[in-house]
Amino acid sequence: MDFHGKTALITGGSRGIGKAVCLELAQKGANIVLCYSGREDAAQETASACRALGVQAIAVQCDVSDAKQVQNLIDTALEQFHSLDILVNNAGITKDNLIIRMSEDDFDDVISTNLKGAFLCIKTAARVMMRQRYGRIINISSVVGLRGNAGQANYAASKAGIIGLTKSLAKELASRGITVNVIAPGFTQTDMTAGLPEGIKNDLLRSIPAGRFGTSEEIAKAAAFLASEDAAYITGQVLSVDGGMAM
Numbered sequence: 001m002d003f004h005g006k007t008a009l010i011t012g013g014s015r016g017i018g019k020a021v022c023l024e025l026a027q028k029g030a031n032i033v034l035c036y037s038g039r040e041d042a043a044q045e046t047a048s049a050c051r052a053l054g055v056q057a058i059a060v061q062c063d064v065s066d067a068k069q070v071q072n073l074i075d076t077a078l079e080q081f082h083s084l085d086i087l088v089n090n091a092g093i094t095k096d097n098l099i100i101r102m103s104e105d106d107f108d109d110v111i112s113t114n115l116k117g118a119f120l121c122i123k124t125a126a127r128v129m130m131r132q133r134y135g136r137i138i139n140i141s142s143v144v145g146l147r148g149n150a151g152q153a154n155y156a157a158s159k160a161g162i163i164g165l166t167k168s169l170a171k172e173l174a175s176r177g178i179t180v181n182v183i184a185p186g187f188t189q190t191d192m193t194a195g196l197p198e199g200i201k202n203d204l205l206r207s208i209p210a211g212r213f214g215t216s217e218e219i220a221k222a223a224a225f226l227a228s229e230d231a232a233y234i235t236g237q238v239l240s241v242d243g244g245m246a247m
């Protein structure tokens with residue numbers, strides 16, 4: 001896989017899975033634009049780690065649920081690199097609660113960041129990719145979007161929504177040389193999952209045929225494959241990277 005001359009935009013690239021995707025694509029030669037929400041220190045650290053791999057990389061603050069900020073993000077990427085070849089919609093949050101205790105704000109916030117954020121980034125990037133007649137869009141869903149999870153109705157709805165969004169856009173954009181696919185990670189060790197109680201982690205572990213949690217690097221390798229020339233004829237698909245959880 002060789003991404004030299006390509007520009008990759010990764011939302012939520014400051015930490016966790018997004019950071020691993022930045023490093024994997026940078027290691028294979030892509031110039032990197034990563035966006036983050038509030039953790040500028042982590043974002044600059046990731047950009048600097050990418051540059052240490054010999055590519056150009058910038059970190060841009062952007063709330064993906066805000067259309068103006070997303071437009072600014074894409075404009076900045078184009079000013080810097082003049083093309084946009086790979087978009088990884090990875091930014092995501094959780095605000096868990098049982099449905100009777102879940103506030104309307106917590107439902108809206110999760111849908112806005114996880115689902116509307118991906119919509120806005122794709123809508124803005126697609127104009128550029130259609131002109132280029134080339135693009136790779138990878139949307140990060142979750143095993144929870146496939147199977148549901150008690151206490152995560154908002155998150156599961158956002159992640160199931162990502163799958164419908166992907167399949168529709170795959171149909172719209174295929175003739176322009178643009179593929180749109182989903183990666184559905186299982187339980188992956190990041191800040192998002194670090195705070196879960198040990199009891200829940202042990203229950204989860206028992207439900208994973210592979211018998212272990214996944215790593216961000218394992219998700220990143222799947223993203224690199226879907227971004228590569230080898231995946232040119234794959235679109236509208238959901239690739240589970242979950243140790244067998246969602247069979």
Ligand code: NAP
Nearest residue numbers: 012014016017036037038039063064091092142188190192
């Ligand atoms: P994480 O460690 O909590 O990192 C989340 C990233 O998203 C950070 O870079 C954060 O930026 C960014 N972000 C959050 N809200 C944003 C917003 N409104 N605008 C722009 N960026 C925003 O999460 P993770 O575990 O790596 O998860 C990454 C993706 O994988 C998410 O979509 C998540 O739902 C999905 N996923 C994770 C797992 C898992 O087990 N970890 C499993 C399945 C799916 P800051 O650093 O600035 O806060």
